[in-house]
Amino acid sequence: MAGEILDNKGRGDVSWSWPPIHPEGRKFGLITAALSLLTAFFAWETIAWPLAFLTLGVLAFFRDPERVVPQSDDLIVSPADGLVSLIQEVDPPAELTVDDGSGTRGLPEGKVTRISIFMSVFDVHINRAPIGGTVQRVVYMPGKFMNADLDKASEENERQHILIERPDGMMIGFTQIAGLVARRIVPFVKPGDLLAVGQRVGLIRFGSRVDVYLPAGTDPKVLLGQKVIAGETMLAEVGTQKLIEGIAQ
Structure with missing residues (x-):
């Protein structure tokens, strides 16, 4: 949808999708995901599960959804x-x-x-x-x-x-x-x-x-x-x- 013209007369084509993750946050998500997998490998489940949820939280924080921006000079x-x-x-x-x-x-x-x-x-x-x-x-x-x-x-x-x-x-x-x-x-x-x-x-x-x-x-x-x-x-x-x-x- 990025760059597409949408208006209040129904012009344009939209559909729901998962918001992308900004590149700035991907490295943090990879770090927490790697730590979660590593602790799970050693059966440290009390640490692995919180790290897994932290990974989801980090990715959600850095989400970067598209926005429909009003085009008016005023x-x-x-x-x-x-x-x-x-x-x-x-x-x-x-x-x-x-x-x-x-x-x-x-x-x-x-x-x-x-x-x-x-x-x-x-x-x-x-x-x-x-x-x-x-x-x-x-x-x-x-x-x-x-x-x-x-x-x-x-x-x-x-x-x-x-x-x-x-x-x-x-x-x-x-x-x-x-x-x-x-x-x-x-x-x-x-x-x-x-x-x-x-x-x-x-x-x-x-x-x-x-x-x-x-x-x-x-x-x-x-x-x-x-x-x-x-x-x-x-x-x-x-x-x-x-x-x-x-x-x-």
Whole structure:
């Protein structure tokens, strides 16, 4: 189905299939599977069975399903699977705003809306581009490994900032943040890369968070506590401001 056009008029052909495993996770799956077989060979069943279940868990963690990405210039899609845990008015990180000496401009200074998406170990951890455009910055920052659900994780945890600029000049910054269990942010892109909306940009191993900084004058189309899907869920529509309310039930 990858690359096929699908629409709301029934165009396209789809069928269910097992999601593929991203190459980044195959080596971990092979290691745990080999250990499981080795312990089973020596009849250490109390160790072999947990390792077998761990193998399944590792493969499930690194699953990389195809996504049907909305194709509209006005939409900002979610870069991550997970739970919308915070929606706040904040100043963008300095790494996305200050002159970094590269000759490329950063985000304008001033308050913007930040949407924080918390990814549990059960979520797909492949992150995707919220808009199409050129990667202007990829900035890695070392840090702590606190609970990614905490507000201060945006400033204190290990993180990686990515800045994408559309052909019309609009820019979106987002941040991959390592969590309590996560210990590695794996980038798939570098400055100068041209991305399509929804294209894979990286992953974070074993539980984490992604922050998205919306352009000024744009409000979220998602609610606090909502489950979102990377590459498919619309986070916002550029230039649209409207209060949306929901009831947990």
